[in-house]
Amino acid sequence: MTPTSSPDLSNAPIAAPALLGWKLLHQTEAGLTSGYIVETEAYLPDDPASHAFRGPGKANAPLFAEAGTIYVYFTYGKHYCVNLATGPAGNGQGVLIRALEPVEGIGLMQRRRGQERLEQLCSGPAKLVQAMAITKDLSGQPLAHGQLWLEPGFVPDAIRRTPRIGISQATDKLWRFVIAGNRFASKPVA
């Protein structure tokens, strides 16, 4: 099976595993950084753990935009995380990008993170945002070549599903997707 030219973002639980293996790229003045997506989570409109659950607000509006819109949120007083909106416009759902396998701009990412080990560079939703220097300015914008965009990578041979990390509601749903055995995940799974 070969990668298609764009991932299926029609529905979060489909998009989340479909995004695994895709390369996420970010271009800044400092340089290009990129990595293969190795861990994602799906969030749905009627999902109490989702930022979209209580309807559109100031910060979460991009989740209700058309598929492929970038949603960057701030949390815990110091961290940013990045999502891609999925589903039709008006439907609040998306996929949280939780970990990357570093590919390009590794030196730049190491400097931004103050961290040498590749396994710790992008092994968490806020880590990869820091490594790639993704900012809230991108929230609400579409994926765009030369800014933040996706390119085909590889097709994972095995994907594991687990409960999502860091939530207190809907913990029974298996909406976290990880490439089996990948050592760049936030919490690797066999």
Place this chain on the structure above:
DNA sequence: CGTAAGATGAAG
């Protein structure tokens, strides 16, 4: 208005 809790990470 005041306040609590949050899709986290790093240090102790």
Place this chain on the structure above:
DNA sequence: TTCATCTTACGG
């Protein structure tokens, strides 16, 4: 296990 440190949502 604790704490940093800010935004938003919700209660009074």
